Amino acid sequence: MAFEGLTARLQNVFGKLRGKGKVSEEDVNDAMREVRLALLEADVNFKVVKQFITKVKEKAVGKEVMDSFTPGMVIIDIVNKELTELMGGSQSKLAKANKPPTVIMMVGLQGAGKTTTSGKLAKLLQKQNAKPLLVAADIYRPAAIKQLQVLGEQINAPVFTLGDQTSPVEIAKQGLQHAKDNNHDYVIIDTAGRLHVDEELMAELHQIHSHVNPDEVLLVVDAMTGQDAVNVAEHFNTQLSLSGVVLTKLDGDTRGGAALSVKAVTGCPIKFITLGEKLDALEPFHPERMSSRILG
Numbered sequence: 001m002a003f004e005g006l007t008a009r010l011q012n013v014f015g016k017l018r019g020k021g022k023v024s025e026e027d028v029n030d031a032m033r034e035v036r037l038a039l040l041e042a043d044v045n046f047k048v049v050k051q052f053i054t055k056v057k058e059k060a061v062g063k064e065v066m067d068s069f070t071p072g073m074v075i076i077d078i079v080n081k082e083l084t085e086l087m088g089g090s091q092s093k094l095a096k097a098n099k100p101p102t103v104i105m106m107v108g109l110q111g112a113g114k115t116t117t118s119g120k121l122a123k124l125l126q127k128q129n130a131k132p133l134l135v136a137a138d139i140y141r142p143a144a145i146k147q148l149q150v151l152g153e154q155i156n157a158p159v160f161t162l163g164d165q166t167s168p169v170e171i172a173k174q175g176l177q178h179a180k181d182n183n184h185d186y187v188i189i190d191t192a193g194r195l196h197v198d199e200e201l202m203a204e205l206h207q208i209h210s211h212v213n214p215d216e217v218l219l220v221v222d223a224m225t226g227q228d229a230v231n232v233a234e235h236f237n238t239q240l241s242l243s244g245v246v247l248t249k250l251d252g253d254t255r256g257g258a259a260l261s262v263k264a265v266t267g268c269p270i271k272f273i274t275l276g277e278k279l280d281a282l283e284p285f286h287p288e289r290m291s292s293r294i295l296g
């Protein structure tokens with residue numbers, strides 16, 4: 001499970017701080033040396049770690065320790081707030097179009113979890129009494145269309161497809177029209193991925209983007225790939241202007257660094273995380289909850 005290592009290390013650091021008089025520079029330096037190592041070990045981006053440590057130090061040194069608190073508690077509180085801030089501060093909600101349908105474009109590399117996340121998101125929206133339409137615009141990966149259809153059947157959500165011989169742009173356009181004609185309030189477009197970011201993929205995504213004018217462009221990235229996930233996010237964001245990131249596979253053996261770096265590096269908030277293969281394993285991302293989880 002993500003963050004176990006980080007949590008254990010941070011607990012160890014803060015455990016040592018308990019029971020001293022006031023927050024001294026020495027306390028903070030000692031703690032931050034360990035926090036820095038813990039974050040780097042968790043695969044958090046180097047620059048992000050550096051900025052984070054500087055901020056915490058600035059806020060912690062000389063801070064008054066009120067009765068019944070310890071310097072350790074004061075530092076933990078500051079670390080908690082700064083971790084939350086690092087991940088975006090507060091929950092970043094899904095955009096909603098003034099006039100339905102809200103168009104959500106799902107993008108990402110192959111294998112990141114784009115298709116399954118599309119299904120999961122549709123299920124989450126259904127729970128909020130919405131009527132999503134899934135659009136199968138990944139015509140390249142064998143079985144991607146079938147996979148989306150199977151997911152759609154499982155949650156009883158319609159899937160719009162024109163097979164794999166029509167262009168993805170045309171599929172997206174007609175899918176959107178179909179949603180309008182059938183009173184769907186959300187359209188989730190599952191676009192194609194590639195093994196690597198390439199120009200052809202970006203050109204196709206641009207084309208779809210300009211035809212459907214999405215309210216959300218959600219990049220799906222695999223948390224298990226660590227810093228690579230952050231690099232992919234940075235790359236997509238410069239090309240396509242993302243509105244949010246979905247971080248998948250946080251149930252796996254990841255060190256969690258991507259969750260801590262994505263927002264700081266790309267400026268793009270994590271909107272959802274996924275924690276398993278089941279269709280209800282998608283959660284809105286809450287920075288403050290994640291921070292508490294990391295600190296144990």
Ligand code: GDP
Binds near residue numbers: 248250
């Ligand atoms: P796509 O190529 O981006 O559309 O990727 P898929 O949606 O087909 O997902 C690739 C694989 O990752 C599938 O086997 C999914 O079941 C798996 N997967 C997706 N999300 C998660 C997750 O949160 N946790 C785990 N353990 N597996 C996931």
